[in-house]
Amino acid sequence: MTPRPLSLDVAATGHPAAAPELAAEAERRGLDRFAISETTHDPFLQLMRVAERTERIELATGVAIAFARTPMALAYQAWGLHEACGGRAVIGLGSQVKPHVVRRFGMPWDRPAARMREYVAAVRAIWHSWQTGERLAFRGEFYTHTLMTPAFAPGPVAPGAPPILLAGVGPLMTEAAGAVADGLICHPFTSVAHLRGAVLPRVRAARAKAEAEKASWTGRPFQVVGNVLTATGRTEEELAANRRGVAERIAFYASTPAYRAVLDAHGWGELHEQLHRMSVRGRWAEMAELIDGEVFDAFAVAGEPAAVARELHRRYAGLVDRLSVSGPEQADPGPLLDVLAELRSIQQN
Numbered sequence: 001m002t003p004r005p006l007s008l009d010v011a012a013t014g015h016p017a018a019a020p021e022l023a024a025e026a027e028r029r030g031l032d033r034f035a036i037s038e039t040t041h042d043p044f045l046q047l048m049r050v051a052e053r054t055e056r057i058e059l060a061t062g063v064a065i066a067f068a069r070t071p072m073a074l075a076y077q078a079w080g081l082h083e084a085c086g087g088r089a090v091i092g093l094g095s096q097v098k099p100h101v102v103r104r105f106g107m108p109w110d111r112p113a114a115r116m117r118e119y120v121a122a123v124r125a126i127w128h129s130w131q132t133g134e135r136l137a138f139r140g141e142f143y144t145h146t147l148m149t150p151a152f153a154p155g156p157v158a159p160g161a162p163p164i165l166l167a168g169v170g171p172l173m174t175e176a177a178g179a180v181a182d183g184l185i186c187h188p189f190t191s192v193a194h195l196r197g198a199v200l201p202r203v204r205a206a207r208a209k210a211e212a213e214k215a216s217w218t219g220r221p222f223q224v225v226g227n228v229l230t231a232t233g234r235t236e237e238e239l240a241a242n243r244r245g246v247a248e249r250i251a252f253y254a255s256t257p258a259y260r261a262v263l264d265a266h267g268w269g270e271l272h273e274q275l276h277r278m279s280v281r282g283r284w285a286e287m288a289e290l291i292d293g294e295v296f297d298a299f300a301v302a303g304e305p306a307a308v309a310r311e312l313h314r315r316y317a318g319l320v321d322r323l324s325v326s327g328p329e330q331a332d333p334g335p336l337l338d339v340l341a342e343l344r345s346i347q348q349n
Contacts, residue, residue: 003318005347008340009033009225011062011326013333016046020053022333027057029341033090035062035324044077051085059085062227062324063094063167063185067115068105071122071143078123078162079130079154087159092185092225093120094167097258113172118142120164120180124217127161130154163220169259174199178206180215183223188326189253190227191298192315194265200224200319226320228312230327231302232335239304242335244288245328246300251287254295255279266298305335309342317347 010026012019012035023034034050034057036043043061050059059081066074074093082089095101095116101109118140125138129148136148163182168174169190177184184203186195203224211218231246233239253259254268255275263272271290278287296302301311316323323343325336 004321006226006313006317006320006343007032007223007322008344009035009058009060009062009322009324010333010336010340011227011324012036012046013327013336014330016041016049018333019046020050023050023057023059024053025337027054029337030344031057031337031340033058033060033322033324035060035090035092037062038064038068038094039329044081047081047089048084051081051088054085054088056088058088058090060090060165061092062225063092063165065096065101065105066093066119067095067101067107067109067112071119072126072145074119075123075126075130076154079127079157082157082159082162083154087157087162089162090165091162092165092167094185095173097256113170113176115142116166116173117176117180120166123164124161131156131161163223165223165225168199170261171198171202175202175206178203178222179210180217182217182220183225183321185225186227186320187253187259188227188229189250189259189262189299191262191266192319193298194262195226196319198265223322224320225322225324226316227324227326228316229300230308230312230325230336230339231300232305232308232327232339233332234305234335234338238332238335239302242327242331243296243302245331246302247288247291247296248284249328250291250296250299251275252279252284253299254291255287268295271295305338306342308339309346312339312343313346 008031036046047059078091095112098109101107122138122143129136130153138145165183165185166177166181167185168177169187207222229246231243260272301308
């Protein structure tokens with residue numbers, strides 16, 4: 001059976017000032033979703049600017065850091081974006097890791113998967129109150145939201161509440177995505193083998209349980225977003241520079257203790273140990289040298305745009321519902337758009 005065509009998304013790179021034009025170009029090329037992650041800038045602020053330059057393409061946080069905000073704060077930001085773009089918002093949430101949540105954002109961290117499940121439920125309860133006018137009465141273990149007067153309620157949005165997607169790597173958070181969200185955003189540091197063998201079976205089992213229990217949010221189809229590191233370019237020099245940039249990102253992820261299980265699944269646990277020691281000593285520039293061709297190819301795709309498109313289709317068609325490609329920060333996004341255009345052509349032929 002021919003797999004269903006992949007929906008095609010592009011992730012923003014570079015300075016926020018370039019995001020509106022990049023999104024407009026993605027829309028002109030017929031792409032399906034434009035995503036901005038929370039790194040150096042607030043994604044909601046950036047996407048509000050993008051909303052003014054686009055009309056059709058979906059606008060996603062890919063991801064926003066949930067635990068940096070209360071559910072109420074997130075609910076307002078997301079609802080405002082959804083209103084501003086005419087119902088095109090998609091809210092991707094991630095937990096981040098403990099040091100960032102506690103030491104950078106100054107927020108609590110404990111039992112992140114359980115907290116995330118409740119976080120999503122709280123946001124949905126707030127949105128339901130705004131959409132229907134019903135009293136807000138959410139009481140949980142981590143969050144309580146019981147006050148919403150008319151003066152502070154934004155009121156309904158015609159398309160209804162936006163979908164919530166969760167990013168996850170480990171078993172508890174990926175299971176949470178299947179249990180309570182409208183989709184899973186696969187981490188870029190996820191190989192096809194790990195995705196197929198460990199992540200998707202767990203996610204689909206959790207989703208099937210939610211559907212069997214007739215959970216209200218399961219009326220929407222569940223979506224799995226493949227998020228793929230991509231090194232491409234229109235010249236040999238550009239390709240080489242972007243390959244180096246992607247190797248640096250792989251090294252960064254591989255040095256992070258929270259992601260070690262992915263390496264362990266491939267028998268590369270010792271690589272994590274080496275990279276983690278180097279990261280603690282601040283030897284960031286040297287770490288990419290440890291990413292050999294086998295490790296690189298497990299987590300990324302490299303080549304000229306047409307070749308990358310063919311490889312992405314081979315790996316991911318029929319495995320995920322959507323494909324998002326991203327390259328190194330500050331890289332020219334044009335070749336990534338070329339990759340997605342080539343991929344769309346492959347699917348149409």
